[in-house]
Amino acid sequence: GQTGAPGADERHAGAADAAVAGARAAHRAVASSSLVVILALLALALGRRWRGPARHAGGLLALALFLAGLGMAARSSLLPAVTLGNLLAGFGMLVLSVRLAQLPEAGRAASPLVPWAWTALALAFVQAALGALVSSGHAGLSCPAWGACDLSGASWQALNPWFAPAAGTSPSHAGGALAHLLHRAAGLALLGFLAVMAWRAARLQRPWVAAAVVALPALQVILGLGLVAQQLPLGGAWTHNLLAALLLALLASLTTARRPDAAPARA
Numbered sequence: 001g002q003t004g005a006p007g008a009d010e011r012h013a014g015a016a017d018a019a020v021a022g023a024r025a026a027h028r029a030v031a032s033s034s035l036v037v038i039l040a041l042l043a044l045a046l047g048r049r050w051r052g053p054a055r056h057a058g059g060l061l062a063l064a065l066f067l068a069g070l071g072m073a074a075r076s077s078l079l080p081a082v083t084l085g086n087l088l089a090g091f092g093m094l095v096l097s098v099r100l101a102q103l104p105e106a107g108r109a110a111s112p113l114v115p116w117a118w119t120a121l122a123l124a125f126v127q128a129a130l131g132a133l134v135s136s137g138h139a140g141l142s143c144p145a146w147g148a149c150d151l152s153g154a155s156w157q158a159l160n161p162w163f164a165p166a167a168g169t170s171p172s173h174a175g176g177a178l179a180h181l182l183h184r185a186a187g188l189a190l191l192g193f194l195a196v197m198a199w200r201a202a203r204l205q206r207p208w209v210a211a212a213v214v215a216l217p218a219l220q221v222i223l224g225l226g227l228v229a230q231q232l233p234l235g236g237a238w239t240h241n242l243l244a245a246l247l248l249a250l251l252a253s254l255t256t257a258r259r260p261d262a263a264p265a266r267a
Helices: 010-047 051-073 080-101 113-136 174-203 207-229 234-254
Strands: none
Touching: 010 051, 051 080, 080 113, 080 234, 113 174, 113 234, 174 207, 207 234
């Protein structure tokens, strides 16, 4: 993201191009390997007539094919819609994979945390979508501090996934302030909801759940503020995405939770 910034020399740009080329090749290799595994999972589930696993594996295949098509059709596109498609479909594959690995035992009653987990998962996807708009809209520095977000030059175009910022747009441009502010506000709203969910988990004798659903989003908020303070370092941005993935994986696992003391329901 710093390539082409004022002061970037040719050597820096060349190193960045080489790194991007390597990352792209590795990304394609991992994607191709994932597709092979998904096809094997689907064949196994269909062969043994496992309905739940077959549905999840089918969803994984659909998302993988969507991402493959998106990659071929929008190879050099800078539209935020492409970033949204890649990020949300990738996170969707993660959620399906976690649920596939933890499909609940048939007949056991669902945990009271399940509705909370589904609601939190939906809110987390909204938050991720807003983050993708901030990133693809070059709005990472549009709000340098919580109390210094100037909306006088903000534009609703920042929320339009079919509007790409002009080449060379600064990450501190005023037009992206609205998207950045909404991303921060949604993050705090999600943190508040998860705090209430943690209280509910503690009441249900699930202390590790209570700790995790508060610790992960709190770390995200701290890291997000640090990213802005340090002018968006690539390592910090990568960690921000990793923590988002871990939170989604945790919430996805909780959507399959069952009462530990519940006896199997009678037919």
